[in-house]
Amino acid sequence: MVNDSKLIEKIVRNVIMQLDIKPQMPGEVSKPSLFVHNADERTISRLEENWKVICEPITEIPNVIFLEVSQNILAKGALGLTDDPDSQLLSELLLQGKQITMIPVLTLEWVFSPERLRTKYHDQLVTYKKKLESFGVTFTTLEMFISSGLEKNQQSFCELLTDQEVRKYTDETIWIEKSTIVTPLARDTARELGKTIKWNE
Template identity: 30%
Template sequence: MDNKRLIEEIVLEVLNKISSSQELQSEKKPLRYVVRTCEKDDRALKEIEKHGSVRWIDVKEREYPENIDHVIFPSVNQDLLVKSALGITDTDESQLFSDLMRQGIRVHFILSKKDSWVLFAHEKNSPYAQMIESYVKQLHSFGVKLTQWEEYESDFSSSPYTFSGKLLTQKDVEDWGKPVIRVSSQTIITPLAKDAAREFNISIENKGS
C-alpha cells in the first residue's frame, strides 16, 4: 500500500471517529463579517444571515477581530466602487475599505441592483464605460471579489457539482462524472483525490472563496 492511500485511509478512519463522538455531520453555519452601512437592503441582509452566522462591522467604529480574513460589503454602489479603486477615503465606507486593504484582509463587494451594470461595462462601447471597467480591473488587482446578488445567492443553492462530504477521496473523484467538484472550506481533500482530479481533468473549487 502506497503512502498516499495509507494517509487517505487513516484520515477517513479519524473522521469517522470524530463524527460519531462529536456529531460532525451537523454542519455549522460559516461565520461572515459584514459591513453595516446606512444603505439598508433587507432582502440582501436576510440572505446573508440565512446562510451564515453574521458578525456586523460598524463603518463608523471600524472595529473587527485581528484574525479576520474576509469582509463582505453588501449593496455597494458606484460611488464606493470608484473611490475604493482610486484610494479616496472621504467616507466611512471608503476609509474602512482602505484600512482592510492595508492589513491584507480580503474584501467581497456585492453590488447594489442598480449599480450591477458596472460588471458588464466591458460590453458597452463608450469612453465612460471603459473608464468604469478600468476601476473594476483595478479592484480585481487588489484581490477584491465583485459579484451581483444573484451570484452570491447561487453560491448556496443546491448544485449537481457540490460535494457535501467531509472527506473527498480518490474514489469520490473517479466516480464523480462531472467537470467540477465544489467543496466547502471544511472539506478535507486527500492527495490521491487531487491526483485523480488531475488525471480526469476535474476542477476542484472551494464554494466559500
C-alpha cells in the first residue's frame, strides 16, 4: 500500500510537470493570510512584506493581529467584557480559537518588563495581560513581530503538498492555499500523525 501511494505521488509530480505548473521550490514562501485590526496604511504596508493582509475578519483565517491595544481592551478582553466593538471582536475571535497577537500602545509597553512594577495598579494590568496569555494571546512589539517574519509555527504553502512536507510541519493544523494539490500519501501521513489539512482563504 505504501509503495502504491509513493507511485501515485510520483505520478502526480509528473502530471504537474506536464501541465507546466511550477511547484514552489524549497525555501520559497507564499504569504499566509493575516487579519489586521486597527492598523494605519504604513503599518499595513510593512506587514505585507510577510503576510497577505486582510482587513475584514474571515472565519478561515487563523492569524490575527490587534494593533494599538489600549488599557481598555486589555482589561475587557481579560474579563470577558464585550460592551464596545473592539472587545466584542476580540471575544468572537477568542471563541473561534484564532492565533491572536497583540501590540500594546506605547504607553503600555512597560508590561513587557513587569519587574519594573511600582504599584498594585501596575500589577493588576500585568495580571490582565497574563490572563489573555492563558487564553492563547501573544504580546509583542510591532518591530519584533515584523522582524521575526513568519511565526515559527507558520509553514510555507506549496503548490504540491506531499508526505515529506506534512512531516516537516510542526503545527497540528496545516494551512494550505486552495490551489494546492494534496497527494493521497500526504493525506495518509497527516492522518497517521494526527494533523489536519485545512485550506486558507
